[in-house]
Amino acid sequence: MTGAARVLVVGAGPAGLYAATALAAAEVEVDVAERLPTPFGLVRYGVAPDHPKIKSVAGVLSRPFSSPGVRFLGNVEVGVDLTPADLARHYDAVVYATGAPVGRMAGIEGEDLPGSAPAGDFVSWYSGHPDAPDLSPLLASRRVAVIGAGNVALDVVRLLVKDPASLAGTDLPDHVLAALRASAVTDVHLVARRGPAQVRFTPAELRELGELPGVDVLVAAEDVAGALAEAADGSRADRANVDILCEWARRAPGGRDRRVWLRFRRRPVRLLGPDRVSGLVVRGEREELLPVQGVLHAVGYGAVPLPGLPFDRDSGTVPHVAGRVVDPERGVLPGVYVAGWLKRGATGVIGTNKADAGETAASLLADLPGLRRAPDRDPGSVTALLSRRGVPVVTWEGWRRIEREEERLGARQGRAVAKLADLPAMLALATRPGGPRG
Amino acid sequence: MTYVVTSPCVGTKDKSCVDVCPVDCIHDGGEQMLIDPVECIDCGACEPVCPVDAIFAEQEVPAGERGAIEAARAFFDDGGTP
Numbered sequence: 001m002t003g004a005a006r007v008l009v010v011g012a013g014p015a016g017l018y019a020a021t022a023l024a025a026a027e028v029e030v031d032v033a034e035r036l037p038t039p040f041g042l043v044r045y046g047v048a049p050d051h052p053k054i055k056s057v058a059g060v061l062s063r064p065f066s067s068p069g070v071r072f073l074g075n076v077e078v079g080v081d082l083t084p085a086d087l088a089r090h091y092d093a094v095v096y097a098t099g100a101p102v103g104r105m106a107g108i109e110g111e112d113l114p115g116s117a118p119a120g121d122f123v124s125w126y127s128g129h130p131d132a133p134d135l136s137p138l139l140a141s142r143r144v145a146v147i148g149a150g151n152v153a154l155d156v157v158r159l160l161v162k163d164p165a166s167l168a169g170t171d172l173p174d175h176v177l178a179a180l181r182a183s184a185v186t187d188v189h190l191v192a193r194r195g196p197a198q199v200r201f202t203p204a205e206l207r208e209l210g211e212l213p214g215v216d217v218l219v220a221a222e223d224v225a226g227a228l229a230e231a232a233d234g235s236r237a238d239r240a241n242v243d244i245l246c247e248w249a250r251r252a253p254g255g256r257d258r259r260v261w262l263r264f265r266r267r268p269v270r271l272l273g274p275d276r277v278s279g280l281v282v283r284g285e286r287e288e289l290l291p292v293q294g295v296l297h298a299v300g301y302g303a304v305p306l307p308g309l310p311f312d313r314d315s316g317t318v319p320h321v322a323g324r325v326v327d328p329e330r331g332v333l334p335g336v337y338v339a340g341w342l343k344r345g346a347t348g349v350i351g352t353n354k355a356d357a358g359e360t361a362a363s364l365l366a367d368l369p370g371l372r373r374a375p376d377r378d379p380g381s382v383t384a385l386l387s388r389r390g391v392p393v394v395t396w397e398g399w400r401r402i403e404r405e406e407e408r409l410g411a412r413q414g415r416a417v418a419k420l421a422d423l424p425a426m427l428a429l430a431t432r433p434g435g436p437r438g
Numbered sequence: 439m440t441y442v443v444t445s446p447c448v449g450t451k452d453k454s455c456v457d458v459c460p461v462d463c464i465h466d467g468g469e470q471m472l473i474d475p476v477e478c479i480d481c482g483a484c485e486p487v488c489p490v491d492a493i494f495a496e497q498e499v500p501a502g503e504r505g506a507i508e509a510a511r512a513f514f515d516d517g518g519t520p
Contacts, residue, residue, distance in 0.1 A: 014460070053439075053480045060461050202482055204439065204495035236491055240498055351460035351483025 004029045004069060005368050006377055008091040010078045013041020014353040015340020016097035017061040020070060022361035023095075028368075029069040031091075031382065033082065036130065037074045037394040037426050038402060041099060043350065045127040048155045049170035050162070057350055065396045071379065073386070074394030075427060079307050081391045082382075089376050093335040093364050096309065096325075097357070100301040100316065100341040106147050110271030111297070119146065119156045119298035126159055126180075128173040128421035136175075139183040141293035145280045147268050148298030149192035150200040154209060156296050160188050161215050161258040171410070171417040189261045189290050191282055196223065196245045196264050197230035203240035209260060210248055216256045219249040223264045271295055301346035309336070317345050323360025324367070335371045337364050398430035405429055439496040440475035441484055442510060444503040446492035447471050455484035455493060467513055474514045475507075 005028045009016045012034035020030045038044055040058050047054045064070045076082065087094050103118025105111050117135060124132035138144065144160055146153050159167075164180040172180070192199060199206075210217045224246050231242040245262065253259075265284050272279035272289075280290045303318075305311035310327045312319050318338045319326045325336040339360040340353050348356075386393050394402075402420060409418040420426050443455070447470035455471060456464045463477035464484060470492075473484070485493045494500070496507055 018460075051480070053478075055479075057460055057479050057481065202495075203498055204480075204482075207497055235486075237486075349481045349483050350479075351458050351481045354460045354483075355458055 003377065005092045005371075006090065006374055006379075007031075007093045007095060007364065008033060008078070008087060009095045009097060011035075011041065011097040011099060011340070011342075012039035012072065012074070013097060013099055013340060014043060014057070014061060014350050015099070015343075015357045016041070016095070017064065018354050018357035019095050019097060019337075019339045019361050020064040021061075022358050023364070024064045024067045024070050026361075026365050027069070028365070029379065030064065031071045031073050031379070032064075033073045033076045033078050035075070035077045037399060037423070037430050039072060039074070039399060045124055045129045047350075048159065049126065049172045050158070050167060052170065054350065055171075072394070072396040072399060073382070074399055074430070075392060076386060081386060081389060084308050086382075086385065088374065090374055090382050091335075092368065092371050092374050093337060095323075095337040095339055095360060095364065096306060096318065096342055097339040098303070098306065098342055100303040100346040102302045102304060103297065104300045104302050105297045106268050106299050108268050108270050110273060110277070111295070113271055113273050113277050114275070115141065115277030115293055116271055116295040117297070119148065119152050119296040120301055122156050122159075122296050123152065126172060126176045128176065128419040130421055130423035130426070132421075136179040138294045138296075139179055139185060142184050143187045143189070143290070143292040144185055144294040144296065145189045145191055145268075145290055145292040146296045146298055147191045149190075149194045149198070149264075150298060150300075151202055151205055153190055153192075153298035154201055154205050156298060157188050157190050157260055158209055158212065160185050161260055162212055163214050166213070168413075169415045171406070171415070171419050173419045173421045174409075175421070186257065187259045187261065189263060189280075189292060191266050191268055191280070191290070192262070192264045193267050194264065195230060196227040196242050197234055197238050199241055199264070201237075201241050203237055203244060206241055206244050210244065214256050215258045215260060216253045217248050217251075217260045217262065218253060219245050219262045221249045223262070224249045301341070303342050303346075306342075309333075309338075315345055318342055323363045334367070392427060392431040394427070394430040401429050401432075402426050439480055440478040440507075440510075441473050441480065441482065442475075442494055442496055442499050442503075442506050443471045443473055443488075444492050444494060444499060444506045445470070446490040447488075450490045450492070452489050454487040454489065458483045458487050465518060467510075472510045472513050474518065475511050476514065 009032045012032050103120025122135045125135035227242045231238045266282040269281040302316045323337045325333045339357040406417045463474040
């Protein structure tokens with residue numbers, strides 16, 4: 001092959017951007033198509049606002065865009081704005097890194113009632129995702145249950161009970177901060193099917209919950225009975241979690257204004273209505289009714305099948321070998337790759353994507369000499385095509401304009417960033433001709 | 439906070455942590471690997487890949503290993519050369 005290879009990465013989350021980084025390092029020309037006008041995926045729309053250090057990975061993820069051969073095509077939805085025929089015409093290979101955007105539900109009776117939602121929707125809402133449903137009505141509830149035993153459950157519990165004043169310096173959008181200040185929530189029940197020795201919490205994040213000012217964390221002694229013995233055979237994280245929970249079980253409640261009740265070995269059975277959530281029935285040794293008005297399901301995320309790509313419904317992933325997409329009937333699809341959650345399922349931390357995307361990029365680079373060469377290799381013809389179709393493309397400079405506006409709004413309030421969440425306003429900022437530069 | 443490499447790394451230096459760190463903040467400190475506490479983003483990717491369980495979140499470092507926190511800080515304050 002002569003001249004640089006041309007690759008499209010679909011999705012500008014951590015997996016897509018680590019893939020772009022690895023490809024750019026091998027002098028491949030990369031376009032990164034992103035449905036939203038903003039990059040960084042779950043770093044922007046998933047990592048909790050009070051964990052800013054993790055969000056600083058955005059600096060590393062931005063690096064590929066300083067290479068002249070790497071472009072950000074924001075506000076471009078592959079499959080809608082660009083067809084499979086377009087991809088074949090303009091790119092030698094495509095890496096799909098669209099993640100697992102759908103929050104799963106517990107699968108119990110009554111879960112479709114108003115007041116019940118995937119925890120992922122609540123995360124998207126407080127993170128200012130432009131497509132998020134308005135979850136502010138949940139905050140009119142005095143009591144909320146969160147079903148789950150992982151870090152997303154911890155994040156949403158923490159955001160529900162944390163003193164809003166302590167969130168005022170974060171990047172939360174203004175309307176979210178206002179809604180949290182007006183919140184009626186006093187009691188949050190975390191309901192875990194698993195026992196304390198089997199939870200999936202990161203111990204440091206569990207500990208954080210117990211250190212929130214104004215919040216009592218309550219664990220029943222019976223819920224942790226026998227857990228120390230169970231954890232003895234488990235991982236170091238299992239033992240650390242059990243130690244923390246046993247310590248809390250011995251602690252006397254401090255009469256604080258907000259309470260978190262951690263309940264283990266309890267299976268959610270059904271939500272009570274009739275018109276909206278009025279309770280959650282859980283079953284441990286016996287059945288109990290939790291008098292909650294809201295329920296968030298933090299039981300994982302799922303991917304959605306993409307047009308033209310095989311999909312394994314059991315695992316919720318695209319079948320692949322080392323990132324090469326494999327159709328069960330047709331075998332390896334030449335020039336088609338996956339990375340990130342779409343490839344391995346919704347597990348792991350941000351850093352996991354570096355090795356994951358690195359593997360995919362290595363497969364792609366090894367395959368390049370044998371891949372069919374795209375006939376139209378002019379980067380300008382992709383943007384011209386999108387322009388003809390009336391798709392306003394957000395460039396990296398366009399995204400930087402959104403970012404600078406968020407910094408300006410934040411500075412007025414004494415915080416680094418105040419996120420924008422309104423899509424038309426963001427697009428207007430990012431695509432306005434002749435706007436301020438630099 | 440930060441993650442911290444403790445003494446089981448001495449004599450091991452497997453370096454699996456270096457490959458998974460998303461911000462390349464784990465460096466060879468001579469006897470053992472060291473995490474730059476300023477650059478570390480608290481993602482926790484390194485902790486489970488360590489074959490000798492040497493890596494802990496700062497708050498989880500065992501009592502006998504707490505000195506590793508300050509040692510890493512001093513190393514990188516000093517410019518980060520063994």
